[in-house]
Amino acid sequence: MFYAIPLEDRPRWSNPPWMTLLIILVNVLVFFGPQRSEERAQQAAAQFYAASALPGIELPRFVDWLQRTDSPIAKQAKVLQKKGLVEPLLQRMEQEPAFLALLRSGQIVPESDPLHERWQTDRSRYEALQPEPFTTRWAKNYALDAPMRPVTWITAAFLHVDTSHLVGNMLFLFMFGFSVELMLGRGTYLLFYLLGAVGGSVLSGWAYAGTGSYGLGASGAVAALMGMYAVMYRLRRVRFFYQLFFYFNYVTAPALILLPAWIANEVLQHFFSGQSAGYMAHLGGLLTGATLMALHLRRKPRAALAGCHSAPDDGFDAHVANARRLGQALDMEGALRAWRAAAQLRPADTEVLRAWFAAARYAPASEDFHRAARRIFRLPARDAATLAWQHASYRIYLDLARPGARIAPEDMARLVRRFTRARAFDDAEKLCRALLQAAPGQPGLGETLCLLVNGLLQQGLAQRARAWLPQLQRWAPDEAVTRLLLDGQARSQATA
Numbered sequence: 001m002f003y004a005i006p007l008e009d010r011p012r013w014s015n016p017p018w019m020t021l022l023i024i025l026v027n028v029l030v031f032f033g034p035q036r037s038e039e040r041a042q043q044a045a046a047q048f049y050a051a052s053a054l055p056g057i058e059l060p061r062f063v064d065w066l067q068r069t070d071s072p073i074a075k076q077a078k079v080l081q082k083k084g085l086v087e088p089l090l091q092r093m094e095q096e097p098a099f100l101a102l103l104r105s106g107q108i109v110p111e112s113d114p115l116h117e118r119w120q121t122d123r124s125r126y127e128a129l130q131p132e133p134f135t136t137r138w139a140k141n142y143a144l145d146a147p148m149r150p151v152t153w154i155t156a157a158f159l160h161v162d163t164s165h166l167v168g169n170m171l172f173l174f175m176f177g178f179s180v181e182l183m184l185g186r187g188t189y190l191l192f193y194l195l196g197a198v199g200g201s202v203l204s205g206w207a208y209a210g211t212g213s214y215g216l217g218a219s220g221a222v223a224a225l226m227g228m229y230a231v232m233y234r235l236r237r238v239r240f241f242y243q244l245f246f247y248f249n250y251v252t253a254p255a256l257i258l259l260p261a262w263i264a265n266e267v268l269q270h271f272f273s274g275q276s277a278g279y280m281a282h283l284g285g286l287l288t289g290a291t292l293m294a295l296h297l298r299r300k301p302r303a304a305l306a307g308c309h310s311a312p313d314d315g316f317d318a319h320v321a322n323a324r325r326l327g328q329a330l331d332m333e334g335a336l337r338a339w340r341a342a343a344q345l346r347p348a349d350t351e352v353l354r355a356w357f358a359a360a361r362y363a364p365a366s367e368d369f370h371r372a373a374r375r376i377f378r379l380p381a382r383d384a385a386t387l388a389w390q391h392a393s394y395r396i397y398l399d400l401a402r403p404g405a406r407i408a409p410e411d412m413a414r415l416v417r418r419f420t421r422a423r424a425f426d427d428a429e430k431l432c433r434a435l436l437q438a439a440p441g442q443p444g445l446g447e448t449l450c451l452l453v454n455g456l457l458q459q460g461l462a463q464r465a466r467a468w469l470p471q472l473q474r475w476a477p478d479e480a481v482t483r484l485l486l487d488g489q490a491r492s493q494a495t496a
Helices: 018-051 054-068 074-083 086-094 097-104 116-129 152-158 163-184 186-207 219-233 255-272 279-299 301-307 316-328 332-345 350-360 367-377 384-400 409-421 425-438 445-458 462-466 469-475 480-495
Strands: 002-006 237-244 247-254
Touching (some): 018 054, 018 116, 018 186, 054 086, 054 116, 086 097, 152 186, 186 219, 219 255, 219 279, 316 332, 316 350, 367 384, 384 409, 409 425, 409 445
8 A cells, every 4th residue: 555645734824725624524514414314224224124034035035146147246145144144245235236126026025925925014114214315326326227427426525435434535635635725726626626526436437337336435536636736846845754565654755756656556556456445536536636737737837836835945855865975974074064954954853853863972072962952852742752762862961961961941841841751750850950950040940840749749759759848848839739748747747
């Protein structure tokens, strides 16, 4: 499986992508409205079917009919019958209109059959429980004799099989859609989105004609947005996250290069992964979107380029490549200059900061070592992995920095709070003592002390927590943890 998602762009909330959000909302409302209602009604009907006499009457005759007609699913149906799996076998039967026509006309269970009266009663009730068709009515019908209904080329793009199908499509719709919308404008964007859905439907209708299945989902229209995105940015270098089977990474490359990669992926998936997903719908959407954007750029090149807000190549990749080359050549001074330049362009890029810090540790007296450590300490620590990396970097920096560690008071306070979260209390307490000595007027010092002491108490380290009582009385006298320790101290003295 190959896919790529853009990492560089961010939505401009000063001019929100309202059309993209509206399309997402419509998809969500359709799925959790009429589609979910239909699904619940179908489940109730299926439960009645399983409890009725119908499985014993209809399903054996259905399996026999499949075998007589040399159906490709005859063997699979026979296995389901032997295992007593009523619901999946019922689903197969519901997808065979030829058999259902014979069944409803009385040719499968004729009036002469002793079970006819019981069958007719239960069948009538089961039919009454069935909801009015919604999903199959508005999805693309790939049956050989299906009527031509062009409206489903668009309506199918607003239907989904299940929640994961919906969430996946909406995620990609948002990631690519907001960039394309801001470039095209809402009206043109909506038109191209719908035309992309049509393009995906037309190609999939040709590829899957006669299979008897149904086509639904926004993936064809979303693939059109991906094609538009690639043509829109053309040779501009954009960072993409990608996954290829079990390997994943990110690459910075001209956007247009990804278009043939996407196309090749869909063709290969179509031939080697079966028809569980509509890869031809994806391919049709990609080709339609790319063609529409190419025509648009040809017609309005200046306006299109003005709306394309991605920054030109800033030299970041060149700095990274140069740093790695110089590091391999053992030119550490040059490598440090290159890593420093890359970090200035991407201050929050963890991979760059890791490489810069790792190279600078071999020059522990250099300004680069102090700067890289400072950048790492100031990164947001929203996850345990980042927190652990910051703590490990702190230990290395503390041991190696020459002539000594240089940590600003605000960074000390930040690290005290983070190391408390990580339960690294030894380093948290040492840093807090250094902070009290270096910057007793640091804003928020009382809050930092309370957080540290609360962390110690929660871990059962009451004696270490009580050691901080004098500092709490000075910088946080009215806080709950200070009163708690004072009350405990008073009780101890009274008992003594």
